[in-house]
Amino acid sequence: MTDNSINLEQDPNNPLSDVEIAQAHTLEPIGDIASRAGVPAAALIPYGSNKAKVDLSQLDRAEHGKLVLVTGISPTPAGEGKSTTLIGLADALRVAGKNAIAAIREPSQGPVMGIKGGAAGGGYSQIVPMEEINLHFTGDFHAITSATNTLAAIIDNHIQQGNELGIDPRRVTWQRCMDVNDRALRGVVTGLGGPAHGVPRETGFTITAASEIMAILGLATDLPDLKRRIGAITIGQSHDRQPVTVDDLGVAGALSALLKEAINPNLVQTLGGTPTFVHGGPFANIAHGCNTLLATRTALELGDVVVTEAGFGSDLGAEKFFDIKARAGGLNVDGAVIVATIRSLKYNGGVARESLNEENLEALAAGVVNLERHVENIRKFNVEPVVALNLFTLDSEAEREWMTTWAKDFGVALAEAEVWAKGGRGAAKLAELVLANLAADSRQIYDPAQGVEASIRTIAREIYRADDVEFSPQAERDLATIQEHGWDQLPVCISKTQYSFSDDPKALGAASGHTLHVRELLPRTGAGFIVALTGDVMTMPGLPKKPSALNIDIDEQAQISGLF
């Protein structure tokens, strides 16, 4: 989501939209951006003049840059502007003389047609070309969709053509996917029409961002590792309840061939001219929620300072960044930024959405516990965070002063940022503090060797501050299956509401002493983690009554409007 509601320096009577700001900007040729980043010419694969892929085989893969993780407080409808702050910070670091590179997730196309929003920053802290990044981009999501659905066709064809592996059609867990918000595809019956048209079974589609192949692309260390992980995907069970994998079906090579281009990171630019890798976009609950490991590593090979993000608040995204992505890739996190806004803290302090424009120091004091908890959590990973206070026009002087005093009292570095309206110029102080805090020796919060149950309990206790974890009967059975099949030492990927530290989305602020309810455990043996579901997770969004598709248009000069 962008945070272009109200901001400093924006004329409230005639605000420019994100797409208008982006379209008014003259982009630098992508070849110049690549040279700036230090990409060897032979490694650049242009997609038009404004975007490119970087051929991994042309890089030497030695990393030397410092890694800064940008995370946030618990998300609220008020909007925190995490991506926008990240982009402004990257531009500010470049202004400060660093070879800064940003690495962020690719936006999912489905939601673009639904609710106004995207994942390309906002205002003067955007990545461009924004229409192309939001519509198709370089085709990575489509390649993942192809691979996912090709596998589904191979499974159903195997069942239809004799079913040599004895796959139980009722126990196929592999779902098709599509990068469209389509609630009608959540639950479907396929194979109807008679014997020539397959074996009927109940199944469903997820949005592409929620697919396991998206998670795999995000964690693969190279092409052979990608193929190995795809081969290890569990697609369901046989009639004798044994797991069936992609390697059993013999199509890991074909599916990997479909991802030949998708594995190469995409390079674009910020409005400030900072090289930015935009690659991979897994969900941050059912998956780990960060851009690809390969993009982060490529950025670390090329840049001095790499700023990268994790999804949602630090309890979800950052925890998974440290415990899943950094572990998989041997990454050290050298510094961290927690993005907060006064409005969101007041919201956490109990103020209704419609009253957020009014000064309210009591609510700020009540809500700041959410930020405090996120600061404490990041410290548990042995990283000292900097708080970025992303300013909005109606933040009062008194509120801003209150925050400054709070930071001093609490003992954490805080910088105000005005990135939406000022781009990198609005994040100079933040950049300075970040550069002064780049010495962390980061760690993980649990050791997967202790087993899945213990890993979940550790995260629940240390990060969510739960007193207890309750496993449903289904989850108990899943734990037994996981142990039986030798998956008990995989890391866990907890799917929990992003609005609370607990599994109750209404418990704002800094919930503690609660019980975490684990409903079900899903083995993602290709991605290499166990998903623990707490509460309901929607893996296929729907469209609202008035979808933004109604406003999107393209004119005779191929200029797109109404996108954001």
Added chain:
Amino acid sequence: MTDNSINLEQDPNNPLSDVEIAQAHTLEPIGDIASRAGVPAAALIPYGSNKAKVDLSQLDRAEHGKLVLVTGISPTPAGEGKSTTLIGLADALRVAGKNAIAAIREPSQGPVMGIKGGAAGGGYSQIVPMEEINLHFTGDFHAITSATNTLAAIIDNHIQQGNELGIDPRRVTWQRCMDVNDRALRGVVTGLGGPAHGVPRETGFTITAASEIMAILGLATDLPDLKRRIGAITIGQSHDRQPVTVDDLGVAGALSALLKEAINPNLVQTLGGTPTFVHGGPFANIAHGCNTLLATRTALELGDVVVTEAGFGSDLGAEKFFDIKARAGGLNVDGAVIVATIRSLKYNGGVARESLNEENLEALAAGVVNLERHVENIRKFNVEPVVALNLFTLDSEAEREWMTTWAKDFGVALAEAEVWAKGGRGAAKLAELVLANLAADSRQIYDPAQGVEASIRTIAREIYRADDVEFSPQAERDLATIQEHGWDQLPVCISKTQYSFSDDPKALGAASGHTLHVRELLPRTGAGFIVALTGDVMTMPGLPKKPSALNIDIDEQAQISGLF
């Protein structure tokens, strides 16, 4: 399908596969190919170093080249090598000093995973980079899939959110699509799971090549025309049986925005260095089966001689080329080539597939009626064709002589071609004859103003040589609906078996005096034609028992093998 079974100059003990020949070739930079074609530098949108799109807005759209349509006899399992001959001919025309440009369809990715094959020519008459052309290419099919499925989501969301237009869920004719061979998606029920997850209804998926948006992209004359056609798509009926269109739903702009890049033609090269537009890939029965009108026109703007193809035999593909595509775009066809092989003519003469390697002059004489019929048919469009006899290793001297004598007696120009093994060098004589026959003033076979029923009867009589046309009760009702809604003057797109001039796939040779059975009429108001179904049409293929996905692999150097 490629025709790389056995051919001249191919060492039968150690034949190279198409992909091996392609991978051994050093491609010229796409910028050089573009310059050769005369593409202005500002119009070139590179996709890596070997493929590009051409920005239509940078061209002046004045056509001056001569257009040669390559069609074939009725297809047989023996393979005619139509694409291969087309590519060899284009290379030969270039060797003859012409600025020749080829324009062909994009291959569909789904079948690549199914039965060994593709649509990029074969042997030394291929277009390259063949792996990239066959896997994802520049994303056009994916963009069409996105637009098709976004529309489906908008329809179901409209029904779910109050159904202001009163759409009858039982009468939604719009289907989702996917570029995967997946028989299990032919018949599905969507919207299961309860009130929050949509209104259940029975529907299905087609392969992307069979989608109406593919047909629309193929016929659009520019971006505004594309948007107009998308707006005119009929998605189904309301409860009071009135047609509901995309314009009623208000998303023509959003769907067109998704096709912003797809509308620009793709440029690649042949192994002989001939610039080749590969753009659009509609089915040749349920749609018109040619590359896009925009690609053909762009080629005619840039080149002296443009060779382009139509799907299947001349009764299906060429008829639609003249009556649908050429009519929509005001194209004149200046010359035509009918591709035939001795093996296929013997097959049409009744020889079983396993005996095609044996000399059989009687069968050849019996089967040549198929070729004669195709020659006569092309002449009905006022174009004098040249027959290209695509040679295979085991064609005997006597058989070749028999064909030469036949051509003299029948009174048609014939040239032997050895394009698989020799590339353009194998088509010098063919090129010479084609250049000597470039003076046609082509026409259509029917006038749509006479109404759909009369148009179908004209094609049946003139091209299929049927004595009568029988409309099923459903087709009669469809005709009434078509008249009621003012669609009766649209051209018709007959969906008929490609194996026979009749609707009986087993009636080989030159069927005549038969009755054509029209089962159902489907209005395609966006594409701008009425599909007439005769017999069953499969719009979503399945996979064979041993799909070629099992053989496809990618190694550590990202080299793909087993593709063909």
